[in-house]
Amino acid sequence: MGKEQAKQQAGVVKANFKKLGVIGAGVMGQALIQGLMRKQMVTPNTLWAAAKTEASCQKIRETLEIPAFSNYSAQLADTDVLLLCVKPTGIKGVLEKLKAGGLKPDTLIISIVAGATIETMESALGSQNPVIRAMTNTPCTVGQAMTTICGGTHATEAHLAIAQQIFEAVGVCMPLDETHFNAVTSLAGSGPAYVFLIMEALADGGVRVGLPRDAALRIVAQTLLGAATMVQQSGRHPAALRDDVTTPAGCTIGALLTMEDGKIRSVLARAVEEATKIAGNLGKEKK
Numbered sequence: 001m002g003k004e005q006a007k008q009q010a011g012v013v014k015a016n017f018k019k020l021g022v023i024g025a026g027v028m029g030q031a032l033i034q035g036l037m038r039k040q041m042v043t044p045n046t047l048w049a050a051a052k053t054e055a056s057c058q059k060i061r062e063t064l065e066i067p068a069f070s071n072y073s074a075q076l077a078d079t080d081v082l083l084l085c086v087k088p089t090g091i092k093g094v095l096e097k098l099k100a101g102g103l104k105p106d107t108l109i110i111s112i113v114a115g116a117t118i119e120t121m122e123s124a125l126g127s128q129n130p131v132i133r134a135m136t137n138t139p140c141t142v143g144q145a146m147t148t149i150c151g152g153t154h155a156t157e158a159h160l161a162i163a164q165q166i167f168e169a170v171g172v173c174m175p176l177d178e179t180h181f182n183a184v185t186s187l188a189g190s191g192p193a194y195v196f197l198i199m200e201a202l203a204d205g206g207v208r209v210g211l212p213r214d215a216a217l218r219i220v221a222q223t224l225l226g227a228a229t230m231v232q233q234s235g236r237h238p239a240a241l242r243d244d245v246t247t248p249a250g251c252t253i254g255a256l257l258t259m260e261d262g263k264i265r266s267v268l269a270r271a272v273e274e275a276t277k278i279a280g281n282l283g284k285e286k287k
């Protein structure tokens with residue numbers, strides 16, 4: 001087997017960018033860095049990270065063995081992609097710093113910051129830099145993220161391809177119009193928390209009928225994974241898959257009717273609606 005073939009088989013991906021800077025290497029930023037390192041898309045020579053405090057930078061240097069800076073101005077000159085992963089309250093300051101100097105005019109800026117719109121970012125930068133907005137989620141820590149991306153005024157197909165490659169290192173990525181980003185923030189960004197609550201409730205049910213909690217949780221997690229994989233792989237509607245396991249006069253229909261009595265369907269749908277509304281207000285200045 002050739003060297004290139006062996007690399008492909010190991011899941012190695014050749015990056016379509018030269019140098020990446022991750023500004024805000026916290027939970028999400030580090031998960032993305034680890035995904036890119038796993039695919040060997042970046043090395044300590046083609047990647048740097050930034051955090052607010054020197055203490056966080058020191059920790060990043062020790063755990064990830066990559067360069068990390070609390071003042072990253074000097075790194076901007078040879079960086080062609082910047083990934084912004086700070087909290088929504090921090091994005092304004094970062095964009096001001098980038099505007100203040102050092103940023104190359106063609107550096108691609110990709111932000112995963114909830115609520116930071118393309119318009120806000122482009123006008124804060126006041127430059128022609130290509131900007132891409134992304135929404136991802138915490139399963140990026142296990143290579144199973146759901147990410148959507150949308151390009152701004154100066155972002156080309158080639159820029160979108162770079163973003164797609166970065167997020168595919170940690171899961172699934174698809175382009176989507178920015179008008180849907182509040183919905184995605186709710187459904188994908190907050191989604192894992194909804195599923196964790198549902199898993200907890202199902203495991204409680206198992207405990208109620210006598211299962212040890214660890215066994216109940218293990219059964220629930222694998223059942224969810226199996227059901228989700230069936231939806232993805234079969235391409236069939238969940239209702240059709242549900243019908244397949246609903247035997248007349250059986251236990252499944254008994255459980256399903258109990259759930260419908262508790263309005264599970266509208267509770268979950270309304271929860272998504274509520275989080276979407278809140279997402280629409282993230283990053284807006286308080287009056």
Ligand SMILES: NC(=O)c1ccc[n+]([C@@H]2O[C@H](COP(=O)([O-])OP(=O)(O)OC[C@H]3O[C@@H](n4cnc5c(N)ncnc54)[C@H](OP(=O)(O)O)[C@@H]3O)[C@@H](O)[C@H]2O)c1
Pocket residue numbers: 023024025026027028029050051052053054056057085086087088090093094112113114115135136137138189190
């Ligand atoms: N967590 C989620 O479920 C989720 C899902 C989707 C999207 N997101 C988005 O991901 C973003 C990051 O979330 P997170 O949970 O990873 O946050 P986090 O763990 O708190 O990480 C934020 C990082 O930003 C650094 N930072 C803050 N201000 C900075 C500055 N001015 N310059 C450079 N670095 C700075 C912090 O450094 P210090 O450690 O020194 O303070 C920290 O490393 C958020 O905007 C959120 O909307 C999160």
